[in-house]
Amino acid sequence: MFGNKSTIGVFTVAALFATSGAIAGGQMGQTRAQSGMLPYLEVADANKDNSITEAEFSRYLQSRFKELDTNSDGSVAKVELKEEVKGADGADQTAATFLALNDLNRDNKLTYDEYVKDPMSEFALADSNGDRKVSMEEAKPNKR
Ligand SMILES: [Ca+2]
Ligand SMILES: [Ca+2]
């Protein structure tokens, strides 16, 4: 069920989404170990109740997308992704892989819909009791 694509997707998503260069640069191994929804739980849980609702998650993704879209043209190009992960090991490759995995229509940039598709399916997978919230317990990567 979780093939190679999914593993790479989670890894690059963690590196690119979680907070910033702090995670992308220098803590790659740790980020990989903590994949799943845990990186999001720290940053997207707006009311700090140790769970993320769909609404919180989507608000968080919207603000991240705006940050990534540095020229505010409504899409995130490879150069904008590279800017986000620069300084990290294999930054170029990370940006290229992330783009390749998420750029569904292959126009070399990510629209908001393309950008959120992967994390939103992660969210749905992690929400094992189907209450449209991901709790701390559900976010742990090894629960499956
Ligand atoms: Ca842009
Ligand atoms: Ca695209």
Ligand SMILES: [Ca+2]
């Ligand atoms: Ca849940």
